[in-house]
Amino acid sequence: MHQALQNILNLIEQSGTLTPEQKQSAADRVKEADKAFAIIEFKLDRTEKVKRTTAILLEETIQELEQKREAVEKSHAALQQSLEELRAAQAQLIQSEKMASLGELTAGIAHEIQNPLNFVKNFSEVSSELLEEMKEEVDKGHYEEVKAIADDVKQNLEKILHHGKRADGIVKGMLQHSRASTGQKEPADINALADEYLRLAYHGLRAKDKTFNAATKTEYDTNIGTVNVIPQDIGRVILNLITNAFYALAEKKKLDAGSYEPLVTVRTMKVGDNVEIHVEDNGNGIPQKVLDKIFQPFFTTKPTGQGTGLGLSLSYDIVKAHGGELKVQTEEGTGACFIINIPVHQ
Numbered sequence: 254m255h256q257a258l259q260n261i262l263n264l265i266e267q268s269g270t271l272t273p274e275q276k277q278s279a280a281d282r283v284k285e286a287d288k289a290f291a292i293i294e295f296k297l298d299r300t301e302k303v304k305r306t307t308a309i310l311l312e313e314t315i316q317e318l319e320q321k322r323e324a325v326e327k328s329h330a331a332l333q334q335s336l337e338e339l340r341a342a343q344a345q346l347i348q349s350e351k352m353a354s355l356g357e358l359t360a361g362i363a364h365e366i367q368n369p370l371n372f373v374k375n376f377s378e379v380s381s382e383l384l385e386e387m388k389e390e391v392d393k394g395h396y397e398e399v400k401a402i403a404d405d406v407k408q409n410l411e412k413i414l415h416h417g418k419r420a421d422g423i424v425k426g427m428l429q430h431s432r433a434s435t436g437q438k439e440p441a442d443i444n445a446l447a448d449e450y451l452r453l454a455y456h457g458l459r460a461k462d463k464t465f466n467a468a469t470k471t472e473y474d475t476n477i478g479t480v481n482v483i484p485q486d487i488g489r490v491i492l493n494l495i496t497n498a499f500y501a502l503a504e505k506k507k508l509d510a511g512s513y514e515p516l517v518t519v520r521t522m523k524v525g526d527n528v529e530i531h532v533e534d535n536g537n538g539i540p541q542k543v544l545d546k547i548f549q550p551f552f553t554t555k556p557t558g559q560g561t562g563l564g565l566s567l568s569y570d571i572v573k574a575h576g577g578e579l580k581v582q583t584e585e586g587t588g589a590c591f592i593i594n595i596p597v598h599q
Contacts, residue, residue: 363460366423369416376409376416383409440479443528446488447473447519454495458503467502472520480528480597482575487593490568490579494532494591495519497564501536501589508537526597527577533590539583547581 265271265279383406390398451469458465495517502515518533539547550566565579572579577595 366420369419369423372416373413373420376413380406380409380413438481438483441482441484441487443477443480443482443487443521443530444473444475446484447471447491447521447530450488450492451495451517451519454492454499458496458499462503465499465503465506467499467515467517470516470518472518472522474520474522477521477523477528480595482595483571486571487575487595490571490593491519491530491532493564493568494593497591498532498534498536498589501534505536523597524594527594528597530593531590532593533588535588538585538587538589539581540585544581544583548579 261283265276265283268276271279383402387399387402387406390396390402448471451471455467455469498517502517506513506515514535516535518531520531520533522529522531548565548569550563569579572593572595575595577593579591579593581589581591583589
């Protein structure tokens with residue numbers, strides 16, 4: 254019994270004023286109070302133990318949360334670094350793909366440049382001969398002949414200027430294709446862009462494989478006008494599709510060297526507020542089992558070393574960035590048609 258209650262109980266027992274019944278009643282109450290007090294002490298002790306246990310658990314929880322916070326921060330830093338590395342790797346892959354396609358173009362570019370350079374050379378030689386002839390006519394006093402020769406020289410110089418600009422344009426196009434995109438849209442002649450890359454791709458392939466030959470057909474909608482695009486990006490898409498089309502023809506030619514007549518058709522058309530560029534081939538087409546994968550990065554049906562698997566995925570991303578859509582229509586054994594659809598007003 255608690256000491257204070259024991260003292261009260263002793264006083265009750267020693268009291269001379271209380272009857273035995275009163276003493277017994279008071280003693281019972283003191284004992285009940287002692288039991289209640291003991292219960293309270295027990296509960297207080299339990300509460301104290303619970304508080305101590307809770308405090309320990311709380312401390313452990315705080316430490317655990319702190320460790321998790323540090324782990325999350327480390328993971329975030331690692332993920333951020335990985336993201337930066339992936340972005341850098343993606344940029345390198347994109348640039349590698351650009352340079353790979355530029356390599357495909359090299360022979361075609363050389364062929365295209367050679368034509369205007371031949372004109373410049375020939376017209377320069379003719380003009381030099383005309384100037385010699387002009388000097389002789391001047392000495393003879395035949396001034397009417399001198400004027401006629403001068404007119405011929407002027408026409409030749411105009412042709413030299415024209416073909417010089419043509420060669421300059423090809424070189425600028427090559428540089429534009431190889432460097433990183435500025436992201437700036439500008440009015441571009443879609444028909445001219447498609448025609449340019451069709452010629453470059455064809456002559457590039459012919460330079461690599463003299464045995465390859467294919468017919469090309471163009472159907473350009475003259476009502477399209479200019480469209481606001483990033484020219485080097487859309488040009489890259491067109492080039493990739495045309496190169497793939499020629500590859501499909503070459504593969505089919507290996508299997509069917511008889512009556513097969515390879516053909517690539519490039520057509521443009523205005524459909525409502527959109528412009529469509531179709532690149533169609535009569536190759537083997539795309540098997541249905543891989544049709545859903547062709548726009549995935551690194552997927553390629555070409556043998557190892559002949560394709561990066563990035564051409565179509567990058568083309569898809571470029572067209573999407575222009576607010577458009579890149580889709581394909583194909584029939585196995587008959588051919589495929591890739592369709593670039595982009596809005597005129599962006």
